Amino acid sequence: MSEQSETEQSLDEINKSLYSEGMTDGLPVIPPTDERVEEMLRGIDRPRDDVVARLGNNENALTVETLAANAVMAGCLPTYMPVLEAGVRALADPDSNSIQFSVSTGSWAYQWIVNGPVREKLDIESSSGAFGPSFHANQTIARALGMAYRNTAKIYPGEKDMGVMGNPAKFYMLAAENEEASPWEPYHVTHGYDADDSTISLAGPNSWVQWLPSENEGEHVLRGMIRNTPESMRASSGEDLNATITHVINPYNAEELEKEDLTKEEIKEYIVENSYRTTDEYAPARHSGDGIPPRQVKQYQDTDAVKVACIGGPGRVNAIFGTSIGGPVTKKIHFPDNFDELLEEYADDVERNWVPTEGFYE
Template sequence: MRAFCVIVVTAFLLCPSSSYGLVVCNPAGQTEDGMYIDAVLEQTSGGKTFFPRAEREEIRAEGDELAVFNELFLSRGWGDGLPLIPPTPERVAAMVEGYDLPGDFAMATLAPMEGVATVEKIAVNAVMAGCEPRHMPLLVAAVEAVSRPEFDLRGMATTTNPDAVLMIVSGPIVKRMGLNAGSGAFGRGNRANASISRALHLIIQNVGGSRPGITDMSTLGQPGEFVMFLAENIEASPWPSWHTEFGFLPERNVVTVAAVEGYSGIMGIGYSRPEYLELVAQWLRGHDRPYRSAVILVIAQDTAKMLAREGWTRESIRAHLRERARVPFGDWIRQYHAAREARRGVPEEVLSITDEHAMIPKPFFDAMPIIVAGGTGEKSMIMPCWAAGRMVSEEVRLPWDWK
C-alpha cells in the first residue's frame, strides 16, 4: 500500500444562459505518475473525448441537469448505460467517511491501464452506482481482491471471452449489511447486492481502464457486467461457512472474486441424491473446455439439506463428481485435438494416452466451490469460471465504528 496524492482543481463547462451548476467529482483513474487513464485510452484508440484533466468540474445546463450529467458521463465512457447518481463532493466525502483511511490512500493498482484505486476514486464510483457509505469496507476488499496477480484482471478485462466478476460474500456481514442471500439471491430488489457489484464493475472500467471496444474486447459480453453478486445463506446451510475451506475462521467476513462466464440451472425437484449428482455430472461431461480454473456449484438449500442428511460433505460431493464426470479418451481427444488451450491444466500423461476407452475427467478443474444460497426450493446453479484466472478471497476489514 502507498499514499497517492491527487491535486484537486476545478473546471467549468460554461453555457451563456446557464443559471446554476452541478459540481461533480471525476471517476477516472490516474497512473502512478499522474496521467489520466482516459488520456492513455485516447492515445490507444485514436479517438478524442473531451474531459477536463481535473478532479472536479461544474456542469452548467438549463433544464434537466441530471440528464445532462448522465449524457456527458456516458459519452466519456464513464457510465455503464444505466442512470448514474451524480458524485457531488458532498456525496463523495460522505462515502469516504464509510472507510477509515484518507481519500488519497491508494488501495490497489488496477489493470489493464494501471490506474490507482484510491479510497476517493472508489468512493466516487460507489456514489455513481448507488452505494451507501457502509458498503465501502466490502467494496474496498473486492477492489483489493481483483488487483491480486493470480486473479489476472488484465486478462479478464481484455479477453474476447464473456467474463464478468462475480462477488461472493460470506460471514456475519451478510446479515449485518442486509445482503440478500435468500429467495432471488442473484436477482433484483436488494440495494446492497446490486450497487456494490455495479460499483466494482464501474471501478474496473473507470479506474482500471477496461473500456468496451477499446481495451475490453469481449465478443458478446454478458449482463453480469452490470451486476454479478452472491451472498452465502449460512443460516440455511447444513455445512460450515464455505470460506472456512480456505483457512478463514467462521466468524470472519470474506469476499471472494471469480471471473465467471455465466450460469446454468440444475433442477433437482423430485430427484434423489444419486440422480441429482448425476445431473451435475452430465453437465460437466457436456462442457465445452478441457480445463477450468474453477467450477462453482451453488446448491439450493433444500437439496443441500437432502445431501447432508445422507452424510454428504462438500469434499465427498466433489470427489463423486470428479469420478462421474468422465468420458472416453476417444471422445475427449476428438473434441479437443485442435484446441490451442488443450494443454492448459491438463496432466501431461493424458495427452499421451492411446486407449480410446480410457475414462478422462471433463473438465479438469482446480477447485469446485460449493455454496448454499437462495430461498426454499430445489433449483441449483452451476457457474464455469474463466480458465486463465484464479478465484481470490479477501477478508473484509471493518472499521471499529462500522454500523
C-alpha cells in the first residue's frame, strides 16, 4: 500500500513509483491508499491478514489485504471482492496449472467465465462485446486477478514470464455466460454446480479465433466448430495435464443447434468423432521406395477435452479458445453477510444508460 497520501505525492509520482517497482500491468493505476484498501475490504468477511492462497512456484502468500490493494489499483469496486477471492482460489488450484501458462514461452492467457446470479448483481456482461472493452466489471476483475498473480508470484517478462510474443488477452479475458439466451444448462452446472450458485471458471488458452458458419443451420455450425479449429490446437484430457478447447457459441447458433435436439454432450461427441485430420507428418518414412499413405489423427481426443459455453450478443459469430494447458477449474463465489447492503450502496457505480439489447432474441 502507499504510505503517503495523494496530497503528499502526486498521482504521476505514485504511478511512476509503482511502475518502477513492477507492481502494475503497464497502465496507470489507482493509488492503493490505506483509505481505499480499507473500503475495499468491506467486500469480504475474512480477516485482512488471512492468506487467500499461495501462488507461483515459490508459493508466495497472497493475503486478503494484498488482494484488496491489487483490486484498488485495478479500479475494482468493493462488491467485486467475492469474485476476486474465488478467482484467486482458482489460480491456486493445482489443476489450473496457472504457473505453467503464466510463464510459458507460448504466451498463454487467463480466460475467465462467470456464472450464476452474481452476473446481474455486478453487471458482468455476457452479451455483445462481452470479452471486449467498455465493461467495468469484466475489465477490472480480470485485471485485478492478473496483477495479484503477477505481483504475488513476482512474474516479469523476460525473467519468469518467458512468453515469446506476449498475449494482449493475458489479464483482460473475462465474460459472463449468457444463460438467459442459452438453450443449454449453464457452464457451471455442466461442471457440477447448482444453477443458483455463483461461480468463476479459469482456463489458460494461448489463442482464440472467431468464425462464421457457412450457413445458419445446426449441421453447418457443427462442421464449422471442427473446420475452424486451427491445426495447432489439440485437445485431450488426462490426469497429468488437460489440454482443452473451449467453444463459445453465440445465442443464435446455439438455438439452431438446439433445434436439432443436440445437447452439449452430443455436440462434444460429434466433434470428437468427426475431428480426424489427414496429416503426412506422421508418415515421413519410405519403405522399399513406396510412399506410406498419410494417417488420420484425431484433433479432439475425448469429450472431456471439449468445453462449450454460450456467450455473445446479436449476430452469428462464434469463437474458439485453445489450447488451454490448464484446467478448466471452477470455484464457487461466497458472499459476506453485508453483501446486499453493499450492492445497494454501490448501485450507482454500476448503472449505465447505454442502448439496450433486450428483445433481440425474441
